[in-house]
Amino acid sequence: MNEIIDPASELVHLAGDDPVEDADMRFWKFLIVDDDRDIHKVTKLVLEGQAFEARKLQFLSAYTAGEAVQLLERHPDIAVVLLDVVMETDDAGLMLVRHVRSVMGNSLVRIILRTGQPGQAPEHTVIRDYDISDYKEKTELTSTKLFSAVYASIRTYQHLSGVLAAKETLEQRVRERTQELEARAKELQASIRQAYEAMMEVSVLEERNRIARDIHNVVGHTLTTAVVQLEAGKLLIEVDTSRAAGKMELAGQLVRKGLDEIRSSVHQLAGERETIDLRKDLERIVGETVAHAGVDIDCRIGQLPKLTFFQIKLICHALQEGLTNGIRHGRSSRFQFELGFLDSLIVFTLRNNGSAPPGVRFGFGLGALRDQVELAHGTLALEAAADTGMELRIRLPVPRSEMQV
The missing domain is CATH 3.40.50.2300 (Response regulator)
Incomplete structure (x- = not known):
């Protein structure tokens, strides 16, 4: 129409x-x-x-x-x-x-x-x-009623138009804000991804630094002891052949042990994981110390969850460092070692009957051990025991995903 x-x-x-x-x-x-x-x-x-x-x-x-x-x-x-x-x-x-x-x-x-x-x-x-x-x-x-009806309708139309315009403006702002938030979310995700990648790189570096310290502390300690035994053997070779031979044999064992430690660390750097029996390693350290240093060690190892390679190496290093310091600096003759699992924590306690210095100072060995414990998000404390001697305490957290006893 x-x-x-x-x-x-x-x-x-x-x-x-x-x-x-x-x-x-x-x-x-x-x-x-x-x-x-x-x-x-x-x-x-x-x-x-x-x-x-x-x-x-x-x-x-x-x-x-x-x-x-x-x-x-x-x-x-x-x-x-x-x-x-x-x-x-x-x-x-x-x-x-x-x-x-x-x-x-x-x-x-x-x-x-x-x-x-x-x-x-x-x-x-x-x-x-x-x-x-x-x-x-x-x-x-009538003309008056018609005018009034039209006026009221126009006012209503004007009001509704304003409401609709405000609604459209609000919706547009919501859309723009949503797009802005989505863009920021994408930027944040990218930033988080970059931070995660950086943290992974830092984590790799920290692991390698721990391995380097492990080589320095554990292997260095072992080889140093081997050198001492060799020097003692040289002095005894003309006086007591039998004792000299024993020193040489012990030095050879220590060198072989150092080589094993180096191989283990190299495998770790290459990303490999060895199957390590923590209980056997700890018992070996205790047995060697008793045999070579003539001390008494009461060893109690409870049931433990599945531990990482670094946690195992750290516990072994802590025991070895604690025994060495107790014998060398505290003149200890008796130790009590306890290792267990409580409230998502690995609980390490080593007590001795040695002398307690007036102020505890961390030397190179204990300082390196403390750094390793902190890198593993744990805590280390060394202080005078309640009765006599010194007590070394270490607490290491175990993530829930790894709590397989």
Whole structure:
């Protein structure tokens, strides 16, 4: 159907060269839908020149529901529709209301339903079942009531338009903020990944440093002892051949032990893991110390979870360092060694009956041991025992994933 607009409703610009979009901003689009042409003329006569919220009306006319649909599609910014109920059909106006709301999805436009046959569309039924702004009978719609109805509808349209604009602005800001947060999340993930990779590199370096210290401390201690035995053998070779041979044999054992330690550390640097029996290694250290130093050692080893290579090496080194220091500096003759697992911790305790110095100072060996324990996220304490002698305590945490007793 063709669009029909009354010539009297032609828009007159204040300045002939003003663009249409600027002119539209100064007018409210007002659609009259009625099959009676006189109704169009009277309505324009009453409302023309009136200002609503500082803007006048731009009149659009449709004489059937079909024409009204075309105009509403062409002008989605129509503010108010003055709609007749009975046109090409008895319920054409009501069907248009449903089409506008349900099919076109236009919830902003205000619809004033006007009818000359109220029996065809009872007011209480229409107000309840249809989304309209107002319901008027043509016989009661005076110029004042028409002005009031249009003014109220325009105010509502203006308010709803503002709410919709604010909603769209808020949604746009939410989308922009979401995109910004997603971008930051990606940056954070990349940063975390880089930090993780850096931590892995640091972890590898720490492991290698621990191995280097292990070679220096354990192997160095073993080989130093071997050298001492060799020197003693040299002095005894002309005095007591049998004792000299024993010293040489012991030196050979120590050298072989040092070589084993070096091989183990080299395997570790290469990323290999050896199957180490911690209990046997500890018992071996205790047995060798008893045999070579002539001391008594009470050794108690409880049930332990599965430990890492470094934890095993650290415990062995701690026992060896603790015994050596107790004999050399504390003149100890008796030791009590306990190793167990309690509350997710490896509990290492070594007590001796030696002399307790007035102030505990960590030498090179114990200082290196303390550093190794801290790198393993553990704690080390060396202090005078409750009764006599010194007590070395070490606590090493065991991750839950490794707690396989």
